[in-house]
Amino acid sequence: MSTSPRPTISISDDQIQFFRENGYLAIDEITTAEELDRMRIAYDEIFAQQAGREEGMEFDLAGTDEDDTIASLPQILNPKKYADALNNTLYEANALAISIQLLGEDTTQRGCHAIFKPARFGAPTPWHQDEAYWDPSGNYLSLSVWMPLQEATLDNGCMQFIPGSHKKEILNHHHINNNPKIHGLEVDDGQADLSKAVACPLPPGGATFHYSRTLHYTSPNTSDIPRRAFILGFGIPQPLREHPRDLYWQKETNTYAAQKRETSKKNT
Numbered sequence: 001m002s003t004s005p006r007p008t009i010s011i012s013d014d015q016i017q018f019f020r021e022n023g024y025l026a027i028d029e030i031t032t033a034e035e036l037d038r039m040r041i042a043y044d045e046i047f048a049q050q051a052g053r054e055e056g057m058e059f060d061l062a063g064t065d066e067d068d069t070i071a072s073l074p075q076i077l078n079p080k081k082y083a084d085a086l087n088n089t090l091y092e093a094n095a096l097a098i099s100i101q102l103l104g105e106d107t108t109q110r111g112c113h114a115i116f117k118p119a120r121f122g123a124p125t126p127w128h129q130d131e132a133y134w135d136p137s138g139n140y141l142s143l144s145v146w147m148p149l150q151e152a153t154l155d156n157g158c159m160q161f162i163p164g165s166h167k168k169e170i171l172n173h174h175h176i177n178n179n180p181k182i183h184g185l186e187v188d189d190g191q192a193d194l195s196k197a198v199a200c201p202l203p204p205g206g207a208t209f210h211y212s213r214t215l216h217y218t219s220p221n222t223s224d225i226p227r228r229a230f231i232l233g234f235g236i237p238q239p240l241r242e243h244p245r246d247l248y249w250q251k252e253t254n255t256y257a258a259q260k261r262e263t264s265k266k267n268t
Ligand code: NI
Pocket: 128, 129, 130, 216
């Protein structure tokens, strides 16, 4: 059983200030090339196997996810469960250390996911706030760390952010194509000025950090290489809300993956 490595990096007060003001931060290096190579092999294996599909943990984020269709934006929830090489990483140790700098001492890890954008036909991840997916009875002090396992560019789907959008309430969202069989959510038209988008291209093993309410987007993959991203969540538990938010779009959700997760919960 291997243990977690010690963190090797920290960020400056200016970077912390930038994050608090703009709601995002990009850094060029969060792990080593050696670790990244190991992770990339394991990552490609679990996507090739569609690990977790039976229990609703692997599905198409941007499509209706029938078994006989080719996914344009496959996602695996909790990929650490399916690949040893994604556990106890320097990436995670550094991501936690920086998240503590950004959010506070009590910060802990809160789940992970992986999004694979296939070469030449990977779909966009539409503009959204992560909290639009989350339990409406919660309050959140949280962020996500997004690491590409190869270069991330405008052509293959690097992260883009709307600076300052983390200060907004949760905006109105809808399912992609207004189809509740599609998992992915998109912010409604006119809810934000998307012309203010800032793109964050990264070298392999760089990372972005964003608050759970920062609006973000990645473009379609028009390049000849797949775009792999491994995302870790961090946060500090907050008291529940007295009155849950009305995130009405969640009530419509009717994906195959959600049905499978419900069934496998009942069977355990
Ligand atoms: Ni997101």
